[in-house]
Amino acid sequence: MFKIAVIGASGLLGRALIEELASQAGWHVIATAFSRPGPNTVALDIRDARAVADFVEREAPDALVIAAAERRPDVCEHDPALARALNVDAVRTLAAAADRRGAWTLSISTDYVFDGTHPPYQHDSTPAPLNAYGRSKLEGERALAETTGLGCVLRLPLLYGPIVSWAESAVTSLVPAIAASTLPNGKVAVMDAWAIRYPTFTPDVAFVIRQMLERHARGEAIRGVVQWSGDEPMTKYEIAVRLAQTLQLDAHLTAQRTPADATPRPHNCHLASNRLDALGIGRRTAFDIAIRQVLARFPWRDGTVQA
Structure with missing residues (x-):
């Protein structure tokens, strides 16, 4: 055992x-x-x-x-x-x-x-x-x-990945603002387009x-x-666009092209996975496929985010 x-x-x-x-x-x-x-x-x-x-x-x-x-x-x-x-x-x-x-x-x-x-x-x-x-x-x-x-x-x-709340991942935490931007008199969602994430x-x-x-x-x-790292570079703005497309939401998004976070964050920390690759270790699911799986398992409907 x-x-x-x-x-x-x-x-x-x-x-x-x-x-x-x-x-x-x-x-x-x-x-x-x-x-x-x-x-x-x-x-x-x-x-x-x-x-x-x-x-x-x-x-x-x-x-x-x-x-x-x-x-x-x-x-x-x-x-x-x-x-x-x-x-x-x-x-x-x-x-x-x-x-x-x-x-x-x-x-x-x-x-x-x-x-x-x-x-x-x-x-x-x-x-x-x-x-x-x-x-x-x-x-x-x-x-x-x-x-x-x-x-x-x-x-x-x-x-x-699969979540218990939108806030659990910095990817899905974008969904409430995306959804809110589609409402009558909703605020445009400003998304970081400076830092590159994987x-x-x-x-x-x-x-x-x-x-x-x-x-x-x-x-x-x-x-x-x-x-270990995914291999698709994207900013939070680009992530938000793809989330909106997957959720079929007509979101109003604006790209913020300079750093705006109070806590300093790095621009691009792409991690090379060479050591694990050389051992034959690894698997990467395409973002669009994976995020559909995540969203399918978490409740939302009619453009309203369910917490």
Whole structure:
């Protein structure tokens, strides 16, 4: 029996991962959650070092995937202590507990560890984060490397996938403004057309992680830093146009061609996926196909967004 602990299983990526791993014969998955624990999850606050140590000792997983984090740049900017607790200290605590058991730890990081000025970025490119979120995730990468020799960082860009609320992904969070712009006297939706993003489908990421776990199960654990990314560059404005087309909404959109976010964000952090590509790991679903799947599973009708 190959046992995997998924930390943060109720989140956007965690749910996709649980769904991907559930069908694997001979694998046992233990899911943890904090803010949204369900009937099949273990309640765990990863800021509680004793609780983390007890959980890992009790469950004795062969692999541990850390999908829990504070991922909102504006929140990290205004509450760096929270960002550090979740993105750095908790990674160190989880990795230390896993290391004591000889378990492989996979920690999820971000393209925001780079400043976006010289893409594409390789796994060994020099990081230079622009904001508190990127800095906290980079510190988390270093905490993992310092704590265990049996660990791997997986850097990912902007994620989207099956959601429980529009706000759960920066892709689908655009839908309410798009829908509102179609109403009588509705405001024109101003969308960023400066930063280039690479939207990446969470079921594809879950597939990648499953392939990485399979290598560990064979005794071929991947270590160090790897990256995975969708391959379709687009701005939020371009994403909004495609969302409106998919939803068949006559949206009124305006492109904002200069940076407007209060929290600094990089221009283009395209992640090169060479290392995983070379191992034959990966899958990419075209954005238009994937976003139709996402929207088909989330309720909206008559141009009115259902929260």
